[in-house]
Amino acid sequence: MRELVVLGTASQAPTRTRNHNGYLLRWDDQGILFDPGEGTQRQLLLAGVASSAVTRICLTHAHGDHTFGLPGILSRMSLDGVADPVPVHYPASADPVVRALVALARPGVDVRLHPHGAAGEVAPGLRVEPLRHRVETFGYRLTEPDGRTLRPALLEEAGVRGADVGVLVAQGRWRDVRLEDVSVPRRGQSFAFVMDTAPCDGAAALAQDVDLLVAESTYADEDAALAREHLHLTAGQAGALAGAAGVGTLVLTHFSSRYADVRPLAEQARAAAASSRRPGGVAVRTVDDLDRVPLPRRRSG
Incomplete structure (x- = not known):
């Protein structure tokens, strides 16, 4: 099974309909949990996903809406008797925050801390690139090697x-x-996670030719000044990133609470991605909490 389970889609503050961040990538026998914000433990329950499905945790940066769910997730894994080691990847500058959050969790899980401070591979097939935010931030890319059918x-x-x-x-x-x-020949599938960043080379490198890109879309294009001030992406910038990189499917998330209706953000992203060099163009969608997004069908060749 290869799918993205969306656990939360709000940015700084949750709303009545959107929880803080949380994204579980189910990739064969792996379950990679990205940026578990507050309430992620409950969202997993609502999604019908057992805590034992989480095999690795990846944090882009130390802001609370991307990390405060970590103690709850680890505590639930302890209660459920998860025995396998759980690697946790995060920027090196976030080490004091991550260690404090892990210390709050119920003991019993074999947590393996893996801070990183530069671009490169942090696990087999999983690499990081620096992003441009107010604190040290990294995005992630998972790539399957090419094979044969x-x-x-x-x-x-x-x-x-x-x-x-x-x-x-x-x-x-x-x-x-x-x-x-x-x-x-069978082309390997790929996934990228770009969160909390202004446009930058790292985001472009992560997105290059991926089948599924999850990107923040905190602001609408008309609020570009706010995006520049807070170092976030607008919907149009997320779409332009996907179009230039030849992305297959762009998933927009991390929405500001000022937008009750995010459909206009999807339209802005589609317009910006329209000049994509990828055959068939970029499929753009917004997501709600508890949505599931399957990996796109494999490309031939």
């Missing part, structure tokens, strides 16, 4: 059956049959 008709024609298929995949050859003889 087996073609049953070609396997049958080559006489490769049963356990021999596993040998072929593992070793790249079975007798005189090569893996490339019975398969076609």
Whole structure:
């Protein structure tokens, strides 16, 4: 299963309909929880997702609307008897805040703290890039390596059956049959998480060619002055980022409470993304709490 479970979509303050941030990326056997704001534990319950589904936690920065749910999540994992280690990734300058939040949690979870201070890979397939906010902030990108998809008709024609298929995949050859003889290229899927930032090179690097981009859209375009002041993105800037990067699907979130209706933000993002270089363009959507967004279908080649 590969999907984004949206747990909260508000920015600085929650509203009657939007909880603080929280996003769970379900990626095969991984469950990566991004920016658990206050109330994330309850939102997981409402979403029907067990705490044991969380296998890794990623924090973009130390602001409370992105971190105050951490003690609750870890406490629930302890109550539920989660035994596997839980890596927590975060900017190095946030270390005192993260350690204090972890100390508030019910003991019992094997928390592994992984601060980072520069761009690079922080776990297999997971890399960070610096963003531009009022405190040290990093975005995340998860990339699956390219692979190959087996073609049953070609396997049958080559006489490769049963356990021999596993040998072929593992070793790249079975007798005189090569893996490339019975398969076609499969492009790896990718996901990026860009939160709390003004436009910057790091955001562009994270978004490049990803299948699914989650981006903050705190302000409407007409409030661009506020976005500049607080170092956030407008909806149009999020759309321009996705269009220039060739993103497949753009998910807008992290909305200011001043917007009761966020549909105009989606329209602004679509207009800015219209010149996308990606075939088929960018699919743009806003999300509400508890929405689920599947990873787009794989691209061929």
